[in-house]
Amino acid sequence: xxxPLRFLLNGREVALEVQPHARLLDALRDYAGLTGTKExxxxxxxxxxxxxxxxxxxxxxxxxxxxxxxxxVLTVEGLVSAQGGLSELQQAFVEExxxxxxxxxxxxxxxxxxxxxENAAPSDxxxxxxxxxxxxxxxxxxxxxxxxRAAAQKAGKAQS
Amino acid sequence: xxxxxxxxVDTARPDAPDKVSGRAQYIHDITLPGMLWGAIRFSDHAHxxxxxxxxxxxxxxxxxxxxxxxxxxxxxxIGFLRDNFALKRDKVRQFRDEIAAxxxxxxxxxxxxxxxxxxxxxPLPGVFSPEEALVEGAPLVHETDARGRARKDNIVPVRxxxxxxxxxxGKRASRHVVEGEYRVPLIQQSCxxxxxxxxxxxxxxxxxxxxxxxxPFLAQKDFNRALGALxxxxxxxxxxxxxxxxxxxxxxxxHAYEYIAMLLAWRxxxxxxxxxxxxxxxxxxxxxxxxxxxxxQGCDENGRLTFREIEVVQDNGAYxxxxxTFPSVMLVPATSLYRVQNVSFESKIVYTNNTYCQAMRxxxxxxxxxxxxxxxxxxxxxxGIDPFDMRLLNCNQPGxxxxxxxxxxxxxxxxxxxxxxASLDWKExxxxxxxxxxxxxxxxxxxxxxxxxxYRSDGSGIILKPDDYGNVNVSYGGVEMGxxxxxxxxxxxxxxxxxxxxxxxxxxxxxxxxxxDVGTHASRGAFMACNAAVLAARKLKARLLEWAAEIYPQEVxxxxxxxxxHSSFKEPDFDWRDAARRGQFxxxxxxxxxxxxxxxxxxxVDFGRLLRAVHFRRQGPGTTFAEDAFYEPPTELPDWDKGIxxxxxxxxxxxxxxxxxxxxxxxEVKILRLVAVHDVGRVLNPQTLKGQIYGxxxxxxxxxxxxxxxxxxGRVLNPGFTDYKLPTxxxxxxxxxxxxxxxxxxxxxxxxxxxxxxxxxxxAPAIANAIFDAxxxxxxxxxxxxxxxLLALRQRR
Numbered sequence: 001x002x003x004p005l006r007f008l009l010n011g012r013e014v015a016l017e018v019q020p021h022a023r024l025l026d027a028l029r030d031y032a033g034l035t036g037t038k039e040x041x042x043x044x045x046x047x048x049x050x051x052x053x054x055x056x057x058x059x060x061x062x063x064x065x066x067x068x069x070x071x072x073v074l075t076v077e078g079l080v081s082a083q084g085g086l087s088e089l090q091q092a093f094v095e096e097x098x099x100x101x102x103x104x105x106x107x108x109x110x111x112x113x114x115x116x117x118e119n120a121a122p123s124d125x126x127x128x129x130x131x132x133x134x135x136x137x138x139x140x141x142x143x144x145x146x147x148x149r150a151a152a153q154k155a156g157k158a159q160s
Numbered sequence: 161x162x163x164x165x166x167x168x169v170d171t172a173r174p175d176a177p178d179k180v181s182g183r184a185q186y187i188h189d190i191t192l193p194g195m196l197w198g199a200i201r202f203s204d205h206a207h208x209x210x211x212x213x214x215x216x217x218x219x220x221x222x223x224x225x226x227x228x229x230x231x232x233x234x235x236x237x238i239g240f241l242r243d244n245f246a247l248k249r250d251k252v253r254q255f256r257d258e259i260a261a262x263x264x265x266x267x268x269x270x271x272x273x274x275x276x277x278x279x280x281x282x283p284l285p286g287v288f289s290p291e292e293a294l295v296e297g298a299p300l301v302h303e304t305d306a307r308g309r310a311r312k313d314n315i316v317p318v319r320x321x322x323x324x325x326x327x328x329x330g331k332r333a334s335r336h337v338v339e340g341e342y343r344v345p346l347i348q349q350s351c352x353x354x355x356x357x358x359x360x361x362x363x364x365x366x367x368x369x370x371x372x373x374x375x376p377f378l379a380q381k382d383f384n385r386a387l388g389a390l391x392x393x394x395x396x397x398x399x400x401x402x403x404x405x406x407x408x409x410x411x412x413x414x415h416a417y418e419y420i421a422m423l424l425a426w427r428x429x430x431x432x433x434x435x436x437x438x439x440x441x442x443x444x445x446x447x448x449x450x451x452x453x454x455x456x457q458g459c460d461e462n463g464r465l466t467f468r469e470i471e472v473v474q475d476n477g478a479y480x481x482x483x484x485t486f487p488s489v490m491l492v493p494a495t496s497l498y499r500v501q502n503v504s505f506e507s508k509i510v511y512t513n514n515t516y517c518q519a520m521r522x523x524x525x526x527x528x529x530x531x532x533x534x535x536x537x538x539x540x541x542x543x544g545i546d547p548f549d550m551r552l553l554n555c556n557q558p559g560x561x562x563x564x565x566x567x568x569x570x571x572x573x574x575x576x577x578x579x580x581x582a583s584l585d586w587k588e589x590x591x592x593x594x595x596x597x598x599x600x601x602x603x604x605x606x607x608x609x610x611x612x613x614x615y616r617s618d619g620s621g622i623i624l625k626p627d628d629y630g631n632v633n634v635s636y637g638g639v640e641m642g643x644x645x646x647x648x649x650x651x652x653x654x655x656x657x658x659x660x661x662x663x664x665x666x667x668x669x670x671x672x673x674x675x676x677d678v679g680t681h682a683s684r685g686a687f688m689a690c691n692a693a694v695l696a697a698r699k700l701k702a703r704l705l706e707w708a709a710e711i712y713p714q715e716v717x718x719x720x721x722x723x724x725x726h727s728s729f730k731e732p733d734f735d736w737r738d739a740a741r742r743g744q745f746x747x748x749x750x751x752x753x754x755x756x757x758x759x760x761x762x763x764x765v766d767f768g769r770l771l772r773a774v775h776f777r778r779q780g781p782g783t784t785f786a787e788d789a790f791y792e793p794p795t796e797l798p799d800w801d802k803g804i805x806x807x808x809x810x811x812x813x814x815x816x817x818x819x820x821x822x823x824x825x826x827x828e829v830k831i832l833r834l835v836a837v838h839d840v841g842r843v844l845n846p847q848t849l850k851g852q853i854y855g856x857x858x859x860x861x862x863x864x865x866x867x868x869x870x871x872x873x874g875r876v877l878n879p880g881f882t883d884y885k886l887p888t889x890x891x892x893x894x895x896x897x898x899x900x901x902x903x904x905x906x907x908x909x910x911x912x913x914x915x916x917x918x919x920x921x922x923x924a925p926a927i928a929n930a931i932f933d934a935x936x937x938x939x940x941x942x943x944x945x946x947x948x949x950l951l952a953l954r955q956r957r
Contacts, residue, residue: 040354
């Protein structure tokens with residue numbers, strides 16, 4: 001028995017039919033076909049499934065899909081411009097070596113996007129705080145922090 | 161001054177754009193038409209006889225397409241000792257034993273059906289530590305070996321030993337001797353992307369396996385053998401490797417779940433995917449082996465090492481995978497970290513009813529460097545020598561041959577130790593033990609860095625295939641699992657051939673199109689791939705420059721003719737025809753020209769134009785072409801009984817140091833800073849190389865301070881990140897100083913050494929040594945938890 005679900009996905013209205021118990025992660029990956037959001041643990045510990053719901057970073061593996069009804073959901077695919085170009089934040093991850101195996105990367109990028117929307121010039125400690133719910137086994141986080149710092153600096157320069 | 165155009169220059173990874181935008185396709189993201197999902201029913205006991213399996217309820221569940229057990233499928237043996245089976249018959253030996261499996265229309269139905277399978281057992285007494293398993297008359301995990309011969313004990317029949325020099329003479333020559341027993345825990349590799357595969361058959365019985373593997377070609381061999389068990393002798397397996405969500409050794413063997421997917425796909429005639437969730441990854445995938453090591457070391461009155469004696473015991477778990485061969489790598493530091501002449505190494509691998517173990521990054525090296533480097537500090541303390549001075553005194557030197565027969569070509573250990581000490585302000589900081597309870601510690605590392613010969617060939621093949629548009633496709637059989645192999649390959653091919661890195665396209669690893677490679681392990685990926693790439697690029701370039709003699713003059717004449725139509729054009733003041741006649745061609749940065757030519761576009765032929773001119777040649781037949789090469793390093797397969805053989809073409813050295821602050825009230829250790837200085841031969845891409853070291857350090861910190869898979873009578877108690885602690889960005893928030901020492905190894909590609917593993921090897925002993933410097937207690941059992949520190953402090957009082 002499936003139920004209707006409507007929400008704004010990366011700026012576009014979507015209408016899905018999902019199982020009532022489906023997680024937002026399932027709605028994104030299995031029903032909307034966006035596999036950029038990853039499942040690393042399914043219990044809200046690793047952050048690989050992080051997406052933004054109405055601008056707030058959530059673990060989509062713990063978030064009931066039906067709770068997203070009428071909300072604006074942003075995934076890693078939604079950061080890319082309509083022409084396919086990477087966002088400044090994604091580009092910073094490319095240039096600073098913020099991705100290795102890349103499995104945690106979509107979640108890292110989304111947590112970083114949430115941070116930068118609230119704090120345009122975070123300190124390294126604030127960046128690390130914002131990533132505490134995102135595990136990475138490859139990078140040791142150094143170059144992820146550097147990526148977010150670089151993105152913030154670039155955005156800061158563009159504004160001033 | 162960098163003599164290279166791309167080597168040594170920070171360059172973004174070619175795979176990064178897809179990874180940051182969610183486009184990279186991992187096994188989790190791949191679905192094939194008609195695909196079914198597999199689920200496995202695992203054992204409910206650590207050791208029991210299987211009395212009866214009732215699959216009837218599972219078969220009745222709508223959406224279930226097949227239910228298999230060992231009783232309705234052919235026997236498929238796995239593991240290098242053939243002591244494991246895809247599906248278990250008669251007996252289970254560990255909680256993760258696979259008893260039955262289901263293929264169904266979706267993962268939920270498959271798991272539900274697997275849970276409906278009823279199994280009746282007759283529980284047996286188990287053995288859950290090597291100590292229990294080695295007791296006379298202990299229950300046998302395996303009553304027979306793979307050939308059906310009765311077994312008398314629980315010792316795994318593999319032998320790795322080394323005895324050189326005169327141990328007793330070494331002991332007699334010792335002024336000081338220390339002895340200690342050190343332990344390392346079971347830990348989980350913790351790839352962020354869990355394990356999984358998709359198996360499918362074509363109508364002729366050929367298998368395609370999309371696999372999270374690091375050994376596509378050895379996996380192909382294993383699966384071809386398994387096809388034989390299905391009556392499909394002579395049929396072939398194609399192994400295709402998707403983007404990997406980490407490897408770290410998990411992909412070094414083939415796994416029961418892969419054979420089960422194969423059996424389900426064969427039974428149903430449809431593709432079958434099996435994907436582990438995180439709990440299954442923790443409980444049912446092979447972790448890094450736990451081990452204990454007893455070490456004795458001595459030195460003379462000056463601090464010179466006189467002997468080293470090590471006995472290792474490893475808990476193998478119930479079946480044998482590559483974890484059982486960790487001692488093959490332990491031999492390297494045991495015999496060759498610092499100069500020591502009289503060495504004894506013995507190892508014992510013991511079957512238990514615990515989860516069976518596998519490879520992880522470092523593969524025995526962290527396990528044995530932990531006792532060696534802790535013991536060096538204990539010895540220095542006893543001898544009243546600064547442990548840094550003792551390390552320098554016994555430091556390895558270029559040109560030496562070690563007791564194992566390792567030929568040390570280049571060696572930056574001395575510089576690594578010195579720079580570590582300098583960065584830590586060692587001489588000012590060490591031995592202070594002030595009120596703040598701060599201390600410094602260091603440890604060194606030796607690691608294979610030019611392959612590690614464990615198989616009849618340690619070589620790698622490569623194919624470079626240019627297209628008509630100035631790109632070169634690279635087919636390489638090794639695996640990109642996040643470490644940056646494709647970046648190293650792109651830079652190497654670009655540098656060696658004279659094109660731009662963005663025009664090097666590394667193909668997906670696929671046994672059908674890539675030449676053979678033994679696997680991506682032992683820090684060998686970039687070393688092998690880039691050596692092979694340099695060989696192939698040289699051949700490719702030589703052929704291109706031969707054609708250039710014909711093509712360059714044609715192309716330049718045409719370009720000049722076009723240019724002359726413009727009145728402003730001036731003839732170049734340079735005899736390019738003469739240079740071309742002499743064959744003085746240069747291909748660099750994707751441009752063909754002749755030596756000394758001024759930078760005029762008319763005198764430059766774009767690489768793509770050159771390739772098209774070869775393909776669509778005007779005089780004589782045109783051609784397409786590719787070049788291949790096979791690089792086999794100049795190494796020996798060691799004699800494992802004797803523990804002698806130069807298994808790697810070069811060795812990486814390094815040193816790490818930490819400053820810690822210990823809270824004696826809580827036992828908490830705070831890392832104030834960490835320095836890692838590594839002899840990397842030559843830096844290929846600084847960004848990816850540093851990324852490798854930063855990441856290894858985090859794994860080293862986790863191993864030292866946080867990680868442990870807890871078990872009770874064989875059952876994993878903490879199968880998730882809630883109770884299994886990985887370092888987060890906050891734990892890694894201390895300053896890290898990574899320094900790279902370039903020793904320019906003659907066997908390395910552009911002088912580079914393999915660097916994948918060394919970064920996590922010396923971290924734990926460096927921390928333990930710093931803790932001793934801070935508070936005077938020595939922890940010999942990883943991980944170093946606050947509880948262990950408090951206990952040690954209480955025992956000291």
